[in-house]
Amino acid sequence: MTRGQANLLGLAVALLLLSGAIGVTLAVGTGAFATADSDARDRAAAAGLADRLVSADGPLTVRENVLDGATVDDLNATALRAAFPAARDRAVRVRLGGETLVETGDPAGPTVRRLVLVERRANRTLTVPADQNDTVRLEPTGAAAVTVDRSARVESLVVNGRTVAHEDAGLNGTIHLDLRRDRPTDLALNGSIRSSSGTVQIRTHPWETEAAVLEVTVDV
Amino acid sequence: MSRGQLSLSALEAGVGVLLLTAVAAGFFLVDDGADDRAESQLDTYARDAGVLLTTAGDGGPQLDRALRSEDAWAANRTAIGARARALLPANVRVRVETPRGAVGPPAPEGRPVGVAQVPTAAGRATIRVWYP
Numbered sequence: 438m439t440r441g442q443a444n445l446l447g448l449a450v451a452l453l454l455l456s457g458a459i460g461v462t463l464a465v466g467t468g469a470f471a472t473a474d475s476d477a478r479d480r481a482a483a484a485g486l487a488d489r490l491v492s493a494d495g496p497l498t499v500r501e502n503v504l505d506g507a508t509v510d511d512l513n514a515t516a517l518r519a520a521f522p523a524a525r526d527r528a529v530r531v532r533l534g535g536e537t538l539v540e541t542g543d544p545a546g547p548t549v550r551r552l553v554l555v556e557r558r559a560n561r562t563l564t565v566p567a568d569q570n571d572t573v574r575l576e577p578t579g580a581a582a583v584t585v586d587r588s589a590r591v592e593s594l595v596v597n598g599r600t601v602a603h604e605d606a607g608l609n610g611t612i613h614l615d616l617r618r619d620r621p622t623d624l625a626l627n628g629s630i631r632s633s634s635g636t637v638q639i640r641t642h643p644w645e646t647e648a649a650v651l652e653v654t655v656d657v
Numbered sequence: 658m659s660r661g662q663l664s665l666s667a668l669e670a671g672v673g674v675l676l677l678t679a680v681a682a683g684f685f686l687v688d689d690g691a692d693d694r695a696e697s698q699l700d701t702y703a704r705d706a707g708v709l710l711t712t713a714g715d716g717g718p719q720l721d722r723a724l725r726s727e728d729a730w731a732a733n734r735t736a737i738g739a740r741a742r743a744l745l746p747a748n749v750r751v752r753v754e755t756p757r758g759a760v761g762p763p764a765p766e767g768r769p770v771g772v773a774q775v776p777t778a779a780g781r782a783t784i785r786v787w788y789p
Contacts, residue, residue: 551701
């Protein structure tokens with residue numbers, strides 16, 4: 438009698454324990470599979486959007502992996518959705534160098550990080566005294582505008598040893614030069630320059646780049 | 658007497674629970690995707706670093722130009738290493754291996770290392786990145 442009841446009680450407790458453990462295991466397993474599924478989807482979405490953000494022909498870039506500083510400054514949720522269909526109807530966060538650029542919703546998925554340069558164009562005006570044949574070194578820039586007055590008697594401009602502008606009577610007005618943007622330029626002013634006369638103004642748009650990490654998080 | 662009877666059911670249940678706990682722990686503890694994810698992020702870093710090193714375009718030392726001759730490499734080696742380190746986040750180490758020599762600490766073994774290769778004037782350069 439005592440034996441039988443103890444057996445029954447033991448069985449009941451054992452079954453209770455087992456079914457409890459089965460329940461917990463199933464819950465954990467289902468959760469793990471669901472997380473793995475959505476994690477992979479979110480990661481793929483984030484990687485795709487990040488790829489598009491840094492691709493050479495994307496709306497934010499000047500070259501592959503080089504973002505245009507001015508465009509990035511203007512980026513907001515509407516612009517992001519308009520330019521990147523992958524960002525529509527999804528919670529998206531885009532951070533650049535630790536600062537949040539755009540955040541729609543509160544995505545909790547995995548983050549994909551890309552290395553980028555942020556490029557900004559500065560406007561710089563150099564005023565060079567034109568009182569002798571002289572060479573000016575310009576920082577790397579794609580274009581320069583040289584403004585010179587006829588009275589200064591600057592007859593030719595020589596860029597890296599190549600004459601790009603010449604006027605026997607002395608150059609006058611603004612001369613636009615296309616330069617190589619990947620190296621500094623030596624600009625020489627040649628002519629029968631009058632020692633007393635004025636100045637030459639050189640407007641350049643040197644690039645300044647800054648390395649940063651672009652972080653993209655997407656919840657599908 | 659009754660002790661012996663009880664312990665048999667309890668023992669069976671205990672073994673069962675232990676088995677199920679082991680299965681559940683498998684989901685919790687073993688995350689074999691972590692290395693894959695770290696490696697895919699590192700590969701991305703390496704690829705991006707390769708792109709930026711070869712197309713600097715900002716007057717900085719370009720890998721391609723630094724590899725044109727032995728002299729150029731000797732002169733630009735340090736600058737290339739510094740440039741690569743500056744491009745990558747602080748928690749990532751980088752090594753640039755070129756046909757003319759390598760710059761950066763050797764990559765560790767048995768840990769995720771991201772690898773990318775870029776074509777240069779002197780041949781193929783390999784960029785390796787890893788978490789220290």
